Amino acid sequence: MPSFRKLTPMALLAATANAAFGPYFSTGPTASGVYIYSSTATITLPNSPSGAGSGYDLSLWVGMGTSLGDLVQSITDNFNNGWSVYAYTLKSTGPNSQEVIQGPSKAAKPGDVVRVEYQYVATDNYKQTVYLNGVAVSTLTTNDGKAQGWGSAVECAATNCGTVAAHKWTNVQIVLSAADPNYVRTLGLAGGATGSMTTSDGGKTWNVGTISIPQFTF
Structure with a gap:
């Protein structure tokens, strides 16, 4: 299970005593007064990791850090050689405390196609929808503030x-509440991950296309 401590809009990956992280793509924060209105991304599940220890728990995800310190992060989870997918929010309840809010979980397998959609649906509320091979299998709506990364x-x-197999997030798009032409300058890549951002409407809609994550060994 994801086990982040405090999340800031500056980066989605925060220091934690209990979890380890591999390559990543990150953006944010948005410009003042601008927030993430919606996003979508698709992953074809890779094989389970090789050489993993007993009881391992691997998560591949895309997520959003919010103004309230929450992490909106639908999960593709591989636990002891089996995949499952579900909507998930890690909600900040204090400076050093969080609450897990999870949607229904669905078993999956290598080669399955998982699409994750995030949508701002009401004042400070985000709806997550997880599709497995085109079928919605998990939804969750939480009050999170405004997503900034x-x-x-x-x-x-x-x-x-x-060792986690190389994989890709495809058809990635991030739509902001208003144009932020400098959002591309917040792009960060680590561990050999690759990806880029383009816009054709002045910075409101950002087309990422494909994020490539290389093989990684913990």
Whole structure:
């Protein structure tokens, strides 16, 4: 399970005593007064990691950090050689405390196609929808403030997840509440991850296309 401590809009990956992270793509924060209105991303699930230890828990996800310190992060989770997918929010309840809010979980397998959509639906509320091979299998709406950063992660609950196969997030698009032409300048890449951002409407709609994550060993 994801086990972040405090999340800031500056980056989705925060220091944690319990989890380890691999390559990532990150953006944010948005310009003052601008927030993430919606996003979509698709992953074809890779094989389970090789050489993992007993009880390992690997998560591949894209998520959004919000103004309230929440992390909106639908999960593709590989636990002991099996995939599952579900909507998930890690909600900040204090400076050093969080609450897990999880939607229904659905079993999956390598080769399955998972699409994750985030949508601002009401004042400070985001709806997550997870599609498995085109069918909506998990939804969740939480009150999170306004999303100011978006990124991907390869997360191991400990350090025993072995070698994670290379994989890609495709058809990635981030739509902002208003144009932020400088949002591209917040792009960060680590661990050999690749990806780029383009806009054709002055910075409101950002087309990322494909985020490529290389093989990684914990």
